[in-house]
Amino acid sequence: MKFLDDNGALVFYQNGEMGRIEAWGKDSVRVRTTMLGKFNGNDWALTENVENIDSSVKIEREDHWVGDGTIDQREIASITNGRIKVVVNFVGIISFYKDDKLFLREYFRMYDGTISKESRCLKVINREWKGIIGGTDYSLNVKFEGNKGEKIFGMGQYQQNDMDLKGCVLELAQRNSQISVPFAVSSLGYGFLWNNPAVGRATFGKNYTEWIARSTREMDYWITVADAPKQILENYTAVTGHADMFPEDLMGLWQCKLRYRTQDEVLTVARQYQKEGIKIDQIVIDFFHWTVQGDWKFDTQYWPNPKEMVDELHSMGIKVVVSVWPSVDRKSENFGPMMERGLLIKTERGAAQTYDYQGDCVEIDPFNPETRKYVWEVCKKNYYDFGIDAFWLDNSEPDYGVYDFENYRYCDGPALSNSNMYPQMYSRLFYDEMSKENKPVVNLLRSAWAGSQKYGNVVWSGDVPSTFEAFADQLQCGLNMGLAGIPWWTTDIGGFMTDDVNDPDFRNLLIRWYQFAVYSAVLRMHGDRGPYNIPPLDNRDWGGGYLHTGQPNELWSYGEDNYKIMKKYYDIRISMHDYIKKLYEEAHTNGSPLVRTMFYEFPEDEKCWELQDQYMFGDKYLVAPILHLNEFKRDVYLPAGEWILTSTGEKYTGGITVSVDAPIEYTPVFERKAVGL
Secondary structure, three states: EEEEEEEEEEEEEOEEEEEEEEEEOOEEEEEEEEEOOOOOOOOOOOOOOOOOOOOOOEEEEEEOOOOOOEEEEEEEEEEOOOEEEEEEEEOEEEEEOOOOEEEEOOOOOOOOOOOOOOOOOHOOEEEEEEOOOOOOOEEEEEEEOOOOOOOOOEEEEEEOOOOOOOOOOOOOOOOOOOEEEEEEOOOOOOOEOOOOOOOOOEEEEEOEEEEEEEEEEEEEEEEEOOOOOHHHHHHHHHHHHOOOOOOOHOOOOOOOOOOOHHHHHHHHHHHHHHHHOEEEEHHHHOOOEOOOOOOOOOOOOOOHHHHHHHHHHHOOOOEEEEEEEEEEEEEOOOOHHHHHHHEEHHHEEOOOOOOOOOEEEEOOOOOOOOHHHHHHHHHHOOHHHHHOOEEEEEOOOOOOOOOOOOHHEEEOOEHHHHHHHHHHHHHHHHHHHHHHHHOOOOEEEOOOOOOOHHHHHHEEEOOOOHHHHHHHHHHHHHHHHHHHOOOEEEEOOOOEOOOOOOOOHHHHHHHHHHHHHHHOOOEEEEOOOOOOOOOOOOOOOOOOOOOOOOOOOOOHHHHHHHHHHHHOOOOOOOOOOHHHHHHHHHHHHOOOOOOOOOHHHHHOOOOHOOOOEEEEOOEEEEOOOOOOOOOOOOEEEEEEEEEEEEEOOOOOOEEEEEEEEEEOOOOOEEEEHHHOO
């Protein structure tokens, strides 16, 4: 083992592996190793300039008992940055200390004479590199000791009912409704970023934690320590980037459905909202307004004058969002030029097709700067120059026909090595150009990766079912996305997939979901509403007229009683404008999400670390959504402090669990009385 102090960074060499540990932000370190002799220079999610840290490196010798009972001296090394200290022993085991107390150590089950006291014959090592035959990449398996009693949160969005990820196995891959953002927040007071976009797996076992990259050239992770999750998020977003300041004129209602088929439909809906006295901030034009996938333009048969439409919507104070997919049909006018120039994803074997919904498609390669330039120029000409304000970047995982990652390749390498960054690169295709105009960029995406918060991404939870079970899952998804540094998060109100809008059970779900959405970052109506008994506009097998549409999805579409409830909650949303603006300012300055776990605001309350069916909307409102059909009463835990039930004005002193009524017209919300008032 060889150690070096490289201008305040700790460098080590062992058995062909080179490692580098360096200070990287407040009370934080970055750890990298490689078998290739040099690092590739990619910072991945660590994009921000960090202040110069006065770290210290020590290389020392310590006594070591060898097998014959004699004592030998071996070198060990450490690096300290503020409250975090990292120690590497003479066999390369890395240990992490917060205020000199061990909180994380690599898992090692071979005899080393110092740390490993059990199962030494297993020959399990802490960092396992296996060369991929015929290539320069490796598969990588990194293990850490399990911490008993630890809770793990964050990591993005996984469709499950477990908010605490301890004991969970998570695929590190992007799928429709699954979002891999590999930043974990521990109840032990540290945050861990797996700074590697490779497809793989994370396992938070009781016995050990394991991170796997299926194809990579180096290990790269970042660790920070702090006293509370709020400070952990502040440290994390300082090195990965902050969300921009969210525009005030988008904090109200966004209107969307599957799908407005003509510009007359869009204008009719907008005019009706204006007549009803309800201001909508944005209206969204969903998919198949185009000719074929990859043409990225309106079908003029049904959208004869997009600029005239946009101008009228703007005159009502409504911004316009249009859906763009990354898929290019072979029938598209752009398929030939893009395929010839290598601007599409490549397959390693078999047909070139990567996506098969409503066409034979290959998806774009946004890792290629020429692809980004080409697609932006088409979208600028056919959308942006008409005054379109933003883009709905759907299918942004991308949504492969088969999630067979080893069969796809981007210009930066095999999909196995970097596919998790696809949605971020796709969003940058638009953000990098739109931000040149020095005005806010807010685009809607279905996926994200670490650091995506800085690229104008509103991320929604994907095509989830219209069920109470899915609704409960979305709550923990949003809470964990916030802890992974993504504050602009939303859902399809009522879920995406609805069989029958006339079903009373669905309407019950819709109201409960809508009430929740009022107390979330973005209030957005959307969904694919059955039954599918609306005939297509024409008999062509392409263009804006042939595909089905869903039932109406405006606030007034579900009967007068439900309309009254939604309108009342719309008024509540508008009344919170200044408060919501403050929450977005916090997200911009320190990374705090708008939708927060209970322990984010009350980290000293052990019970708050157990709760996943209630949350804080900012620091002021405790929201207890109704997550079951025909549930009209529920228990709510109130942490220490003074609380007011907003439906009745009744006052409570915290530290107790209360049972409150929840008629369909009301979901329980408590206002926290400010300290000192």
